[in-house]
Amino acid sequence: xxxxxxxxxxxxxxxxxxxxxxxxxxxxxxxxxxxxxxxxxxxxxxxxxxxxxxxxxxxxxxxxxxxxxxxxxxxxxxxxxxxxxxxxxxxxxxxxxxxxxxxxxxxxxxxxxxxxxxxxxxxxxxxxxxxxxxxxxxxxxxxxxxxxxxxxxxxxxxxxxxxxxxxxxxxxxxxxxxxxxxxxxxxxxxxxxxxxxxxxxxxxxxxxxxxxxxxxxxxxxxxxxxxxxxxxxxxxxxxxxxxxxxxxxxxxxxxxxxxxxxxxxxxxxxxxxxxxxxxxxx
Amino acid sequence: xxxxxxxxxxxxxxxxxxxxxxxxxxxxxxxxxxxxxxxxxxxxxxxxxxxxxxxxxxxxxxxxxxxxxxxxxxxxxxxxxxxxxxxxxxxxxxxxxxxxxxxxxxxxxxxxxxxxxxxxxxxxxxxxxxxxxxxxxxxxxxxxxxxxxxxxxxxxxxxxxxxxxxxxxxxxxxxxxxxxxxxxxxxxxxxxxxxxxxxxxxxxxxxxxxxxxxxxxxxxxxxxxxxxxxxxxxxxxxxxxxxxxxxxxxxxxxxxxxxxxxxxxxxxxxxx
Amino acid sequence: xxxxxxxxxxxxxxxxxxxxxxxxxxxxxxxxxxxxxxxxxxxxxxxxxxxxxxxxxxxxxxxxxxxxxxxxxxxxxxxxxxxxxxxxxxxxxxxxxxxxxxxxxxxxxxxxxxxxxxxxxxxxxxxxxxxxxxxxxxxxxxxxxxxxxxxxxxxxxxxxxxxxxxxxxxxxxxxxxxxxxxxxxxxxxxxxxxxxxxxxxxxxxxxxxxxxxxxxxxxxxxxxxxxxxxxxxxxxxxxxxxxxxxxxxxxxxxxxxxxxxxxxxxxxxxxxxxxxxxxxxxxxxxxxxxxxxxxxxxxxxxxxxxxxxxxxxxxxxxxxxxxxxxxxxxxxxxxxxxxxxxxxxxxxxxxxxxxxxxxxxxxxxxxxxxxxxxxxxxxxxxxxxxxxxxxxxxxx
Numbered sequence: 001x002x003x004x005x006x007x008x009x010x011x012x013x014x015x016x017x018x019x020x021x022x023x024x025x026x027x028x029x030x031x032x033x034x035x036x037x038x039x040x041x042x043x044x045x046x047x048x049x050x051x052x053x054x055x056x057x058x059x060x061x062x063x064x065x066x067x068x069x070x071x072x073x074x075x076x077x078x079x080x081x082x083x084x085x086x087x088x089x090x091x092x093x094x095x096x097x098x099x100x101x102x103x104x105x106x107x108x109x110x111x112x113x114x115x116x117x118x119x120x121x122x123x124x125x126x127x128x129x130x131x132x133x134x135x136x137x138x139x140x141x142x143x144x145x146x147x148x149x150x151x152x153x154x155x156x157x158x159x160x161x162x163x164x165x166x167x168x169x170x171x172x173x174x175x176x177x178x179x180x181x182x183x184x185x186x187x188x189x190x191x192x193x194x195x196x197x198x199x200x201x202x203x204x205x206x207x208x209x210x211x212x213x214x215x216x217x218x219x220x221x222x223x224x225x226x227x228x229x230x231x232x233x234x235x236x237x238x239x240x241x242x243x244x245x246x247x248x249x250x251x252x253x254x255x256x257x258x259x260x261x262x263x264x265x266x267x268x269x270x271x272x273x274x275x276x277x278x279x280x281x282x
Numbered sequence: 283x284x285x286x287x288x289x290x291x292x293x294x295x296x297x298x299x300x301x302x303x304x305x306x307x308x309x310x311x312x313x314x315x316x317x318x319x320x321x322x323x324x325x326x327x328x329x330x331x332x333x334x335x336x337x338x339x340x341x342x343x344x345x346x347x348x349x350x351x352x353x354x355x356x357x358x359x360x361x362x363x364x365x366x367x368x369x370x371x372x373x374x375x376x377x378x379x380x381x382x383x384x385x386x387x388x389x390x391x392x393x394x395x396x397x398x399x400x401x402x403x404x405x406x407x408x409x410x411x412x413x414x415x416x417x418x419x420x421x422x423x424x425x426x427x428x429x430x431x432x433x434x435x436x437x438x439x440x441x442x443x444x445x446x447x448x449x450x451x452x453x454x455x456x457x458x459x460x461x462x463x464x465x466x467x468x469x470x471x472x473x474x475x476x477x478x479x480x481x482x483x484x485x486x487x488x489x490x491x492x493x494x495x496x497x498x499x500x501x502x503x504x505x506x507x508x509x510x511x512x513x514x515x516x517x518x519x520x521x522x523x524x525x526x527x528x529x530x531x532x533x534x535x536x537x538x539x540x541x542x543x544x545x546x547x548x549x550x551x552x553x554x
Numbered sequence: 555x556x557x558x559x560x561x562x563x564x565x566x567x568x569x570x571x572x573x574x575x576x577x578x579x580x581x582x583x584x585x586x587x588x589x590x591x592x593x594x595x596x597x598x599x600x601x602x603x604x605x606x607x608x609x610x611x612x613x614x615x616x617x618x619x620x621x622x623x624x625x626x627x628x629x630x631x632x633x634x635x636x637x638x639x640x641x642x643x644x645x646x647x648x649x650x651x652x653x654x655x656x657x658x659x660x661x662x663x664x665x666x667x668x669x670x671x672x673x674x675x676x677x678x679x680x681x682x683x684x685x686x687x688x689x690x691x692x693x694x695x696x697x698x699x700x701x702x703x704x705x706x707x708x709x710x711x712x713x714x715x716x717x718x719x720x721x722x723x724x725x726x727x728x729x730x731x732x733x734x735x736x737x738x739x740x741x742x743x744x745x746x747x748x749x750x751x752x753x754x755x756x757x758x759x760x761x762x763x764x765x766x767x768x769x770x771x772x773x774x775x776x777x778x779x780x781x782x783x784x785x786x787x788x789x790x791x792x793x794x795x796x797x798x799x800x801x802x803x804x805x806x807x808x809x810x811x812x813x814x815x816x817x818x819x820x821x822x823x824x825x826x827x828x829x830x831x832x833x834x835x836x837x838x839x840x841x842x843x844x845x846x847x848x849x850x851x852x853x854x855x856x857x858x859x860x861x862x863x864x865x866x867x868x869x870x871x872x873x874x875x876x877x878x879x880x881x882x883x884x885x886x887x888x889x890x891x892x893x894x895x896x897x898x899x900x901x902x903x904x905x906x907x908x909x910x911x912x913x914x915x916x917x918x919x920x921x922x923x924x925x926x927x928x929x930x931x932x933x934x935x936x937x938x939x940x941x942x943x944x945x946x947x948x949x950x
Contacts, residue, residue, distance in 0.1 A: 036854065039853075039854040039855070040854055042854070043854050043855070043856070164854075165851075168851075168852055168853070168854055169852070171852075171854070171856055172331040172332060172852040172856055172859075173331075173332055173358065173362060174331060174332040174333055174358050174359075174362075174850065174852070175333070175357070175358040177849045177850075177851060179870065179872065180870075180871065180872065181834060181867070181869070181870040181871070181872070182831070182832070182833040182834060184833040184834055184835050184838070184920075185833075185834050185838065185865075185867065185870070188834070188835065188838035188839065188865075189654045189655070189838070189864065189865055190654075191604070191645065191649065191654075192600075193599075193600045193601065193602040193604060193644045194627075194644065194835065194918055194920070196625075196920050197625055197626060197627050197644075197917060197918050197920060198600070198601045198602045198627045198628070198644070199601055200626075203920075205833070205920075206831040206833035206835075206920050207831060207833075220600075231871040231872075232832065232871060232883075232885065233831075234827075234828075234829075234830065234831050234832065234885060236828070237828065237829050237830070237831055237921055238831060240921075241831075241920055241921050286656075286658045286659070286672065286673070286707060286708045286709050287659075287672055287708075288658070288659035288660075288661065288670035288671065288672050288861070289670060290670075291667065291668045291669070291670060312667070312668075328661075328850075330661060330663060330668055330859060331661075331850065331852040331856065331859040332850065333848075333850040334848070334850065334861075356877040357877060369666075371663075371666070371667060371668035372668070373661065373668060373670060513876065514874070514876070514881065515873070515874055515875050515876060515881070517846070517847055517848045518846070518848070520703075520704075520705035520707075521703050521704070521705060522699070522700055522705065522707055522844065522846070523845060523846050523847065523848070523863075523866070524844060524845030524846070524866070524868065525845070525847075525866075525873060525874070527891070527895065527899070527903075529894075529899055529902075530898075530899040530902030530903060531902075531903075532903055535703070535704070551818050551819075552887070553881060553882045553883065553884060553886075553887035554818070554881075554882075554887070554891075
């Protein structure tokens with residue numbers, strides 16, 4: 001991560017939002033910043049953001065997919081799944097001074113990275129009537145696999161407050177206050193009673209990156225890891241505990257095969273799940 | 283003393299380069315003044331909107347009568363401090379921690395061993411000893427740096443030569459370097475060390491301090507006659523945040539300067 | 555309500571006390587509210603007995619007990635209707651005295667000048683109803699950490715100095731409790747304003763009450779009570795004595811401080827690292843863990859900044875971050891830091907153990923790591939003779 005963000009930004013920097021393979025949910029988070037949006041536009045010039053640009057009329061040129069730049073701050077959503085996108089991200093990097101990936105797709109490859117564990121041609125044949133019309137790569141990869149990334153924002157979708165924090169920290173020239181510890185920190189800080197201990201509910205919180213505010217456990221639902229792995233997660237122990245809490249081998253595999261399926265930290269999960277036998281962890 | 287008081291506003295009176303990534307800043311009060319600092323004590327310097335870092339004073343009285351700190355740009359806050367210009371405001375609190383025990387050095391030969399920017403917290407010691415030379419035995423200053431370009435206070439070090447034994451070495455020489463090459467402990471061979479009469483003050487990277495202190499013990503110095511200045515993560519400087527622990531020590535309170543006799547064993551434990 | 559150990563020591567000796575019927579509890583809560591206190595006490599919620607603001611005594615967990623094991627907590631109905639026959643829950647009083655998140659000060663850039671403003675926090679006057687003896691000690695330990703040194707945490711001091719402590723002696727320890735090993739319970743130590751012992755038998759549901767401060771005595775005088783009869787006193791004392799014999803856990807018979815200092819290289823740390831999730835739950839539920847981090851935030855204008863302080867944990871990789879990387883990168887070293895601090899180096903730093911034997915870290919560890927079991931394993935290692943030959947390679 002780049003720590004020196006340069007001098008405090010006193011001018012009005014230009015912001016661009018880019019979309020690759022994704023559902024648009026993370027970029028929409030920017031529009032969800034209703035209370036902060038006006039203040040934000042006073043401090044940054046949102047120069048390229050297709051989601052809030054009419055496709056026709058005077059803005060049309062600005063709405064071109066490749067944009068012209070240069071931009072001070074680029075928010076990049078989505079993963080790389082096509083040869084064209086693999087080239088386009090190089091262009092985006094060249095015209096961006098500070099590049100932040102937003103969300104699980106851009107940071108870990110997204111749910112579409114399930115293809116990485118299977119034959120993409122089988123998927124194409126199953127889904128499309130004319131698979132020969134589809135040009136796609138064998139894998140879905142995070143932005144960081146293609147270009148240097150200055151900061152990665154986790155989540156599916158990202159958290160609105162964290163997005164504002166990243167932009168505000170950028171403007172102030174400071175490090176974003178974003179922690180890499182577990183969701184358990186957030187549960188305890190908000191006073192949620194642990195649902196694993198008190199109810200036996202399987203929960204990925206202990207190995208999942210904080211940032212969501214621990215929403216699911218607060219409503220009695222186990223964390224399903226949409227923010228991806230916390231720093232140095234102990235997956236062997238976590239998998240043993242999930243089995244102990246009643247998850248089958250297949251369920252354990254599936255719970256890690258979602259939005260952050262291609263996170264390298266999760267690679268050992270299938271073997272660990274197969275290893276563990278039902279019963280208390282050793 | 284209450285801890286949840288904000289820092290005091292201070293102003294940058296002057297700032298200058300020490301090396302390519304290291305700058306000194308002189309800070310003067312913009313109103314109320316902090317209590318006086320002792321050599322080896324540190325301040326928390328707050329860069330507006332960016333954050334706060336602990337920095338030892340590198341001179342207690344600068345050209346403008348202010349406190350001087352030397353900062354290497356390694357993170358967002360230190361980089362922001364290195365960008366300050368005269369007139370800019372910062373927040374300052376302190377003095378914090380336990381400084382060098384100069385009383386213990388009175389009547390003794392004083393040996394200063396510094397690695398890189400580790401000379402910064404030792405510079406006020408040199409000033410204090412030179413100011414009161416009659417109270418101390420001979421002063422020796424050993425300085426090591428990675429390269430000649432990483433040497434801080436180069437001109438000032440030269441100016442000490444008349445009054446102190448000064449030896450400088452670098453790990454990697456550059457063209458034109460006439461001085462010694464090698465780690466700082468190799469300079470000890472050049473001294474006529476009187477171990478029973480010497481008090482050693484050591485500051486630099488932890489591995490350098492460990493090797494220097496051990497070398498000095500081998501040469502006959504008692505561990506309690508060796509002081510080292512240690513670094514750990516610090517958030518509060520008041521003993522409440524828990525980050526600066528080194529085993530039994532809270533370094534913001536029990537340090538940063540500690541007797542080597544208290545930490546020799548601790549420094550040998552991995553990841554303590 | 556005093557924060558000073560000397561004051562604790564000079565409390566009046568316990569008299570025979572008074573007896574208050576179950577109905578008196580409603581009067582107690584009313585008196586406290588009338589006196590301006592924010593009353594905080596246990597209540598059953600979300601499948602646990604949590605600490606929350608109480609509006610009436612009806613919210614107390616009458617008829618709820620708990621079944622505790624490593625990594626497991628379950629509410630169980632109690633036919634006797636007792637309110638306090640349940641061991642430590644998921645929170646502790648530090649949530650109120652040393653809150654999760656506190657703004658310390660703010661800074662504004664006004665015409666090029668920095669202006670700092672301390673946060674003027676007027677804390678509520680808390681009355682803590684149902685403080686366990688182990689938690690009473692935990693409060694005294696945090697007093698020492700946060701207000702007993704050269705620097706005093708003024709925010710903590712403000713919240714603490716106004717707090718009224720109503721202790722309930724323990725008659726129903728959990729399977730994870732070991733306060734006897736730590737010398738903190740089940741009988742109340744010094745420092746309370748009022749202490750009560752709950753008794754439920756054929757003679758009814760009642761509380762044996764004693765005061766420990768002037769204010770406690772004044773409050774007690776306002777409650778519907780009668781002089782304590784010998785039978786109630788005896789039954790109450792017997793309940794506490796019996797609790798001491800029913801501790802679910804014990805620490806090994808060893809000097810724990812020496813044990814921690816002498817086992818830094820023990821292979822057991824690798825063993826526990828294999829299980830530890832480094833999730834930080836043990837530190838968050840611990841009633842004495844005090845570590846915090848700071849957050850410097852700015853608003854979008856860039857001219858207003860704030861300093862916030864929030865709970866941190868030595869299990870976070872960033873906790874020991876220096877510019878070269880974290881000092882404690884391995885989970886082995888992070889678990890070791892927590893446990894050796896709690897049981898060992900706390901003595902060096904603050905003059906006592908940091909553990910009160912409440913058992914929360916055992917219960918709320920998702921994988922059930924048990925500090926007493928780990929201490930026992932370390933003790934066994936020192937007794938096995940292999941410890942002397944172990945030596946770790948020196949750090950680089």
